[in-house]
Amino acid sequence: MSLLLALDQGTTSSRAILFTERGEVVASGQRPLSQRYPEPGWLEQDPEEIWFSLWAAMQDCLGAVPNATDRIVAIGIANQRETTILWDRHTGRPVHPAIGWQCRRTIPICQKLREDGLEPVFHEKTGLVLDPYFSGTKVAWILQQRPELRRRAERGDILFGTVDTWLVYRLTGGRLHRTDVSNASRTLMFNIHDLTWDEQLLQILDIPPAMCPEVGASAGEIGEIDRQWLGRVIPVTGMAGDQQAALLGQGCLKPGMVKNTYGTGSFVLMNTGQRPVPSRHGLLTTVAWSISGDVTYALEGSVFASGAVVQWLRDELQLIGRSEEAEALARSVPDTGGVYLVPAFSGLGAPYWDEGARGIITGITRGTDRAHLVRAALEAIAYQSRDVLEAMREDSGLWVEALRVDGGAAKNGFLLQFQADILGTAVERSRNLEATAWGAALLAGMGRGLLSVDNLPAGLGFDPPFLPEMEQNIRETLYRGWKAAIDRARS
Numbered sequence: 001m002s003l004l005l006a007l008d009q010g011t012t013s014s015r016a017i018l019f020t021e022r023g024e025v026v027a028s029g030q031r032p033l034s035q036r037y038p039e040p041g042w043l044e045q046d047p048e049e050i051w052f053s054l055w056a057a058m059q060d061c062l063g064a065v066p067n068a069t070d071r072i073v074a075i076g077i078a079n080q081r082e083t084t085i086l087w088d089r090h091t092g093r094p095v096h097p098a099i100g101w102q103c104r105r106t107i108p109i110c111q112k113l114r115e116d117g118l119e120p121v122f123h124e125k126t127g128l129v130l131d132p133y134f135s136g137t138k139v140a141w142i143l144q145q146r147p148e149l150r151r152r153a154e155r156g157d158i159l160f161g162t163v164d165t166w167l168v169y170r171l172t173g174g175r176l177h178r179t180d181v182s183n184a185s186r187t188l189m190f191n192i193h194d195l196t197w198d199e200q201l202l203q204i205l206d207i208p209p210a211m212c213p214e215v216g217a218s219a220g221e222i223g224e225i226d227r228q229w230l231g232r233v234i235p236v237t238g239m240a241g242d243q244q245a246a247l248l249g250q251g252c253l254k255p256g257m258v259k260n261t262y263g264t265g266s267f268v269l270m271n272t273g274q275r276p277v278p279s280r281h282g283l284l285t286t287v288a289w290s291i292s293g294d295v296t297y298a299l300e301g302s303v304f305a306s307g308a309v310v311q312w313l314r315d316e317l318q319l320i321g322r323s324e325e326a327e328a329l330a331r332s333v334p335d336t337g338g339v340y341l342v343p344a345f346s347g348l349g350a351p352y353w354d355e356g357a358r359g360i361i362t363g364i365t366r367g368t369d370r371a372h373l374v375r376a377a378l379e380a381i382a383y384q385s386r387d388v389l390e391a392m393r394e395d396s397g398l399w400v401e402a403l404r405v406d407g408g409a410a411k412n413g414f415l416l417q418f419q420a421d422i423l424g425t426a427v428e429r430s431r432n433l434e435a436t437a438w439g440a441a442l443l444a445g446m447g448r449g450l451l452s453v454d455n456l457p458a459g460l461g462f463d464p465p466f467l468p469e470m471e472q473n474i475r476e477t478l479y480r481g482w483k484a485a486i487d488r489a490r491s
């Protein structure tokens with residue numbers, strides 16, 4: 001039986017998963033990935049570690065099944081988006097640490113662009129807002145700090161890429177400098193209407209066009225991995241940003257369908273079909289994918305910290321030993337006792353876009369214990385998703401009837417029940433929490449001509465839904481308390 005290899009390079013780990021064409025998982029490998037915080041609000045990763053962790057995950061995955069490599073017919077890549085890498089075209093070596101998507105170092109650049117009245121032009125052309133989240137100001141920052149790199153970039157000697165581009169470059173033995181439209185749409189330099197790097201925006205950001213990768217479709221003949229990695233030449237035929245891949249992997253193929261992936265952050269995406277829907281309520285307009293010449297767009301609410309708050313409870317506060325403990329602790333108390341925790345570690349993303357906001361905990365009394373704090377942290381993940389879905393209703397006129405969910409934190413049943421309660425909407429958990437990887441596998445299968453977008457395999461289906469049980473007046477009282485806490489966290 002032929003197999004599809006999905007490579008999912010996420011913020012906290014790299015994964016390789018082998019799928020059958022029907023969506024069964026044959027084997028998987030996962031390696032953790034570290035993050036560095038060199039200054040408050042800054043976040044970096046090591047591009048070599050990103051690559052190595054993915055390579056090692058591939059070896060773990062393929063080592064588990066005899067002769068698996070011979071049966072792989074196509075490879076698909078999904079990746080953490082916006083994270084910015086610059087490298088030397090000649091040596092293939094990074095010239096700067098990767099600047100992570102949550103990194104806030106470019107706040108002053110964004111402020112200056114706003115003062116110059118440039119926000120509308122960026123918004124109209126890219127569908128994004130001026131926030132340090134996106135790659136453009138990260139590239140601009142490196143070039144401002146390192147004039148010698150700018151000179152070399154102008155000569156075409158320094159290449160820019162998001163993580164997909166970096167991985168494809170390495171996988172193909174340095175032969176390909178390429179991205180896809182879904183990743184390009186996260187850079188603040190890409191025009192989502194004519195699907196090209198935008199000369200005016202590049203000029204404003206002072207970024208030499210020669211640095212930018214070629215942009216292609218999300219499925220099709222992309223390249224071939226070098227024989228040295230798996231002992232065989234295998235075609236790469238799918239690539240997309242991880243959140244767009246999850247939208248596909250969750251089967252959200254029709255306009256109006258919505259998914260939420262709870263990983264480091266939460267990313268709610270609504271398929272809006274073949275037209276970009278501009279947002280007036282703090283959402284992003286973004287490219288979902290391009291398949292067989294058809295471009296699909298999405299509305300997105302990006303929340304910067306969701307699963308990250310659980311990591312923070314575990315690693316920094318040491319209130320829990322393992323992420324899984326959060327659920328039982330949250331259930332051990334009937335409510336948070338009035339405590340709200342706003343995890344604005346990297347400012348607030350959608351729908352507030354407040355780069356200066358910082359995390360707060362409100363409503364603490366002498367009786368507050370760690371269970372209340374842990375519960376407040378999990379509830380915050382759900383409140384933030386409601387904020388985004390409220391904005392989606394304003395923009396699209398639609399209130400989601402059912403929210404499809406996946407990602408690492410979607411393992412948490414307490415979180416999903418509270419999510420259903422606070423939305424008043426059914427929450428459907430995918431049986432395959434690795435919807436991102438499955439989306440990458442689907443793209444690879446389509447790009448190889450094995451699957452068609454009109455007739456995609458359904459994957460593994462859903463668990464019984466989490467249905468709302470909370471009374472309406474309690475739901476709205478709790479949500480009002482959240483909005484008050486948000487007001488206090490804002491800059």
Ligand SMILES: Nc1ncnc2c1ncn2[C@@H]1O[C@H](COP(=O)(O)OP(=O)(O)O)[C@@H](O)[C@H]1O
Nearest residue numbers: 010011012263264307308310311323408409412
């Ligand atoms: N049982 C759990 N309850 C809540 N959060 C969890 C649980 N297990 C894992 N997480 C969170 O899920 C995130 C990892 O999910 P994953 O989808 O792998 O993220 P990413 O792709 O961003 O690396 C981490 O932030 C972790 O804290």
Ligand SMILES: O=P(O)(O)OC[C@H](O)CO
Nearest residue numbers: 010011080081263264265
């Ligand atoms: O690595 P994840 O799954 O948290 O995804 C990160 C997003 O792509 C950032 O935009």
